[in-house]
Amino acid sequence: MATDPINPIIPGFAPDPSLVKVDGWYYLVNSTFHMFPGLPIYASRDLVSWTHISNAINRQNQLSLTKSDTKLGGLPHSGEVMLATGGLYAPTIRYHQGTFYVVCTNIVHPGGEDVSENFIVTTQDVWKGEWSDPTYFDFKGIDPSILFDGDKAYIQGSAAPGPLTKINLFEIDLSTGKKLSEERTIWGGTGGIYPEGPHLYKRNGWYYLMISEGGTHEGHMITMARSRDVWGPYDPCPNNPILTARDTNEYIQYTGHCDAFQDETGQWWGVCLGVRKDEGGRFIMGRETFLTRGNWDGEWLSFETVKSHIDNLPPKDGSAALSAVANVDYLYIRDANLGNYEIDKTSIALTTSPVDISHPETSPTFIGKRQRKLHGQSDATIRSVSDNWHATKLRSGIACYKDEHRYVRIFYDASDSAVVFELINNAKKLAQMERHILDKVPEELALRIEYTEKEYRLMYKVGGGLDENWICLGTTDTLNMTGPDFVGPVIGIFAVAETSGLKLDFQDFRVD
Incomplete structure (x- = not known):
């Protein structure tokens, strides 16, 4: 090895x-x-x-x-x-x-x-x-x-x-x-x-x-x-x-x-x-x-x-x-509502809140781990996607997060059944977005962030299938997430909606 x-x-x-x-x-x-x-x-x-x-x-x-x-x-x-x-x-x-x-x-x-x-x-x-x-x-x-x-x-x-x-x-x-x-x-x-x-x-x-x-x-x-x-x-x-x-x-x-x-x-x-x-x-x-x-x-x-x-x-x-030690390395943002998280061996259930990861004080529904490898990937799969989420304007996915000013993420937007890539860096005045409208509401949506020293690649896959079925929605130079700061990258899953209390099931969340 x-x-x-x-x-x-x-x-x-x-x-x-x-x-x-x-x-x-x-x-x-x-x-x-x-x-x-x-x-x-x-x-x-x-x-x-x-x-x-x-x-x-x-x-x-x-x-x-x-x-x-x-x-x-x-x-x-x-x-x-x-x-x-x-x-x-x-x-x-x-x-x-x-x-x-x-x-x-x-x-x-x-x-x-x-x-x-x-x-x-x-x-x-x-x-x-x-x-x-x-x-x-x-x-x-x-x-x-x-x-x-x-x-x-x-x-x-x-x-x-x-x-x-x-x-x-x-x-x-x-x-x-x-x-x-x-x-x-x-x-x-x-x-x-x-x-x-x-x-x-x-x-x-x-x-x-x-x-x-x-x-x-x-x-x-x-x-x-x-x-x-x-x-x-x-x-x-x-x-x-x-x-x-x-x-x-x-x-x-x-x-x-x-x-x-x-x-x-x-x-x-x-x-x-x-x-x-x-x-x-x-x-x-x-x-x-x-x-x-x-x-x-x-x-x-x-x-x-x-x-x-x-x-x-x-x-x-x-x-x-x-x-x-089991579960000791999970991270939340600021004063988390721990009742919004149910952690099992292979799954994590998130309960939505209206707070997004861009909020400077209030804790969003976000759970993650430190990125440990310079070259690696992180994955999560949203199971049991519902047609009823449309009206809630739910957005849920996986993000590489540093603070409320800097993050890159890929997520499902239930308002129009789209998969979205988003990069925000307020310190460098960067805001990028790419949307893929899906043909129908997926029963299952796999999300992935691949990373090297020079690049993040954000990908998705609808349903099961082989690795060849992954679609790259967006890439960004890691310079766009680099700057004079105190913190490091935390990769996690999140769930935000206008309606609080929705429960989402994530399977096989892992971070390299």
Whole structure:
């Protein structure tokens, strides 16, 4: 069977990784922004094969994602549009005295402003996935991390988020969220914009502070400073940046937002985000999780350039290296009405709502999974199509979704018994549509999205039959779904109608 390179270790929508090693297991968490459940937890014994075992935000009553809409903002000098999504940003996972801690920020947009709600969730058994309700703490910033130092715990984070933010530190009672010290600025970085993603490590009597700078795209880099006192002053590493792909021709670009750790042999590693960016500027999978070897040169840490292959680690089988506990990897948009979904082994029943996937706050009837393969396909079949759906203006099908501004989909439109291809990208002012009117209402309609690094192909097939019966309704360059953003592609099935409460049966939904 064909093998894939080791990197990325978590492919697809997997930005802002953080990792902790406990009893021979590695546990990793990522950002999820506006998708629910939030903050997936992955486990591995060997850093090669990973299993999605739970989600730290997995109950509707833990927090709300309603105000996590995506804002469009211009980028200076490039003319591109940044898509800044609210929701769950840059978690950190740590372990102390029998308890796992995940600390994170929920960015909400009341009145269009960014407001940060910082919180801690905990569990004693990471495999059961029974995470606590959030304990909130007062911090006007993002990207919080935890340092345990003796009997004290410290939060370090990126204060007052913006291009010229600083890294702040304070002592905290993690059980109550109460600050036990004043909040102090400990470092402002080396001069790059957006100093963020801080992590503190204690080694040989030094406190090492590692952060990201330069923004999460072209200028992204990792820098480091150290101090004998946790409160500083922090002196920068003379070899900064200690990790970056900027100004290189590497295939893996935008590397940054790193967490450092040691394996069982004492070897140092970093998990970081990056993108697979081709010569045409496409990085359709978004920010993914990569692994790179770390080295201590004297008293400072550095990381090897992130590559698709890592020496002395085996290639991985692309079909088996990333698995998931049953149903734990399904995703919904924001505050889902979970009563609209019935999941069986081979089928999913969707109950319609009038909300489409273009809505910035309300959750549509949509269930999906992260696109994991750069080359693959996703399928779903609508069964028992009804003549009575005409008056409901039902639209239902399969979509590749990033946010309310960007999606490509193929669906059945009951108003005129048509199959429709639609591409929307408001950031690039793209809107394309193609319709095929069917001769009659189909009893069964199969829908498919095929994808490569360069292209999405959207296809349909009426009834059964051979693969040769597939009709390609539309294609689009993946550049049309690529741009400066935070999220990655989620492929899912949806059902929207003017009449709520219709039930549709989807068979054999799968995502590569």
